[in-house]
Amino acid sequence: MGWITKQNILIVGLGLMGGGYARGLKRIGYHIMAIDTNAESIRYALENEIIDEGSAETNPQLIRKADVVVFAVYPHLIKPWIEQNQQYFKYGIRITDVTGVKSCIVYDVQSILREDVEFIAAHPMAGREVYGVQNSDDGIFHNANYIVTPTEKNTENAIQWCKDLGRLLGFRRVSVLTPEEHDDMIGFVSQLTHVIAVALMDCSDNTHLVDYTGDSFRDLTRIANINEKMWSELFLMNKQPLLEQMDNFINEMNTLKEMLEKDDKQGLCEKMILSTKRRALFNKK
């Protein structure tokens, strides 16, 4: 099964991410269908020609037409949705997702899936601090990473297909990691950073300082503006890797604190030289 634009793509969950997938893939020429419990999202997407067909209810007719299903819903909803609706799947379709955690989803879904259907997981590492299909924009993919996380159950064809999907959506970089590698990485670059931003915003009542803050504080707390339902779920689903990253970070903070207490200027300087050297690698990108 190659990329044939006559294929019907069903997007389950038409929010910021689902809307981005819909816009990008419809432009290429695919027939885009969507199911979302929010009738207003479906109405808006139809009116603005973001999708071709849509339903605010789980609609067996739409599901039966799908050659591809993309899950862009809250992570915990994927497995029950498949359990209830895979009876309607066309033979041999492919399923992918946009979930930000992988180990806790992929194996579970694959274990309950029909034998003829393949679930190949992916994480498009893009987002915005706004929600809903109304704010969706596939332009956010263009400077972002897309990661495919296959397991032993996946075929080479499906892995290749899923990588192609990332390229079609315009991602800057498409790569492959195991679910475990992905979750360790995301625990560090995404989840730990969000925990830090929340902790910095919450650690004291700093609202009287609003007039004194500069770019540093604003940059570090931008992501403290956070969707609590989504992120608390993602944190708990990636509990062990995130706890390890938090331990590493808290230990480092305590080391810096001890250096300050002991007037260890040389130690502090060495830490800053290391951070400057490491950060330089990230500047190049």
Place this chain on the structure above:
Amino acid sequence: MGWITKQNILIVGLGLMGGGYARGLKRIGYHIMAIDTNAESIRYALENEIIDEGSAETNPQLIRKADVVVFAVYPHLIKPWIEQNQQYFKYGIRITDVTGVKSCIVYDVQSILREDVEFIAAHPMAGREVYGVQNSDDGIFHNANYIVTPTEKNTENAIQWCKDLGRLLGFRRVSVLTPEEHDDMIGFVSQLTHVIAVALMDCSDNTHLVDYTGDSFRDLTRIANINEKMWSELFLMNKQPLLEQMDNFINEMNTLKEMLEKDDKQGLCEKMILSTKRRALFNKK
């Protein structure tokens, strides 16, 4: 003594900040003089008409001409420089500075200063991740805060004069705080944020993740690119307020960690709702 553009302003330390003061005040029409141990900085500034006169040595003739002295050197250099050179000061001049910490400087300098000379401290809260008069630009002041930190030794006239200086340099907001209020504030909005960025960059060898990082990680670590000599000095000079802020933050991180360990989704959600609500206040600016 009002602002008369025939005044001679001596800038001691002609780097990024000193250069910004020189450019902004020369444009208004003041006669700008500078002393910096780096002969190349002085040569560059003269050649590019950033200053009118300059010297790479402590030059009594320049000092004798000054109506105003602005210290833009490393904090620990201010007091010894004054002790050695205040014999050359014209009667009744005013001195100000650009130092990022206040309590540990202001009282010390005021205690050794000649009776007829007034030191009124200020902190222009602007900066860039580059150094030197070559990179200086008074445009960085236009979206920044300028804080005057008087003590009981300061006169109303000098406080007003120092506020006017901030306005002349184009700062967006000019305000007055006690040295202690200033240091608590700066321990939070500036120093704690830099410690966090350094800790995040140093807590594990994350350089293999460079291809997977997005805006969140880049925003949180931008200031991990840090001048270690300047910042280790600022941290140690503001040790107690910074240690308190670090304790608050580490406690908050530990609270979030416990919530995660206990699967306390409700607690995590409440923390994120609080951070989102507080961050909204900072969005408005």
